Amino acid sequence: MSDADKVFAGSIPGIYDTYFVPLIFSDFADDIARRVAALSPSALLETAAGTGAVTRAMAAALPHHFRYVATDLNEPMLAIAAQRQAGDPRISWRQADASALPFDDAEFDVVCCQFGAMFFPDRVKAYAEARRVLKPNGTFVFNVWDRIEENVFAHEVTMALGKLFPDDPPRFMARTPHGYHDKAVIKADLEGAGFRDISIETRPALSRAPTAEQVAFAYCQGTPLRSEIEARDASKFQAATDAVAEVIRTRHGSGPVEAKIQALVITARP
Incomplete structure (x- = not known):
């Protein structure tokens, strides 16, 4: 992972929340919320909350009286999340590094995190912090x-950009979001952080958008x-987006499009 992989700034957070969250995150956010609600926590911590996809789903799934702290290292992303959930007294927002949480030991019933672990520079350390609190x-x-080949739009976007920039293909999607999918590695990292009761479930879903152009724009x-x-070439930025849209349109049609996405859902206890 390069340092640039962690930079969600400028116009990216707003576009991410408006287009990317409904495209690939909402279904899994609802899934995380259902799993957490079944545990009936009185104190909940979310790390790497991003623009608040899980936070919103969780607020709808949990009762009125509970303590919810949502954190993210990236302040522009967290600012959008806080704005979207303004006025909910149950939720507090805090900029925080998942690898150095500013909370006391044994403070929370549940710690949750949606699609953030791939970005942690030291996953064992971040998991150990989750265990500590x-x-x-x-x-x-x-x-x-899961692996990028199981996530059709992400794979097609990556392949299309690879043809446009053959000498130096943009590999962000394969390198980071889809770069941490080995179940044995995940289990070993969690065990290294002190977790013992670990389950890993493969969960497929569908990614949907009204047009191929919207998929390309989101990615x-x-x-x-x-x-x-x-x-690589700022002058080709719109051309690259258009080229990705053409590939998706050719493969999925000119109207509403859908394709498989797949994730791993992990539950761990000390």
Whole structure:
């Protein structure tokens, strides 16, 4: 993972929340919320909350009286999340590094994280922090994307950009969001952090959008792929987005489009 892979700034957070969240995150956010709600936590911590896809789903799924702290290292993303959920007294927002959480030991019943672990520079350290702030019988629930070949739009976007920039293909999607999918590695990282009761479930879903153009716009302009394309040739930025849209339109049609996405959902207890 390069340092640029973690930069969600400028116009990216807004586009990400408006287009990318409904495209690939909402279904899995509802899934995480259902799993956490079944645990009936009185104190919940979310790390790498991004623009608040899980936070919104969780607020709808959990009762009125509980403590919910949502954190993210990236302040522009967290600012959108907080704005979207303004006025909910149950939720507090805090900029925080998942690898150095500013909370006491055994403070939370549940720690959850949606599609953030792939971005952690030291996953064992971040998992150890989640374990530290959990109560002795607490639960850590998180998900990561499966291999890119199981996520059709992400794979097609990556292949299309590879043809446009054959000498230096933008590989953000394969390298980082879809770069942490080996179940044995995930299990070993969690065990290294002190977790023992670990389950990993493969969960497929469908990604849907009204047009191929919207898929291309979401991926190319609402993620750090934007920075990768601009670094190669800023003059080709719109052409790259158009080329991706053409590939998706050719494969999925000119109207509403849909394709398989797949993630791993992990539950771990000390």
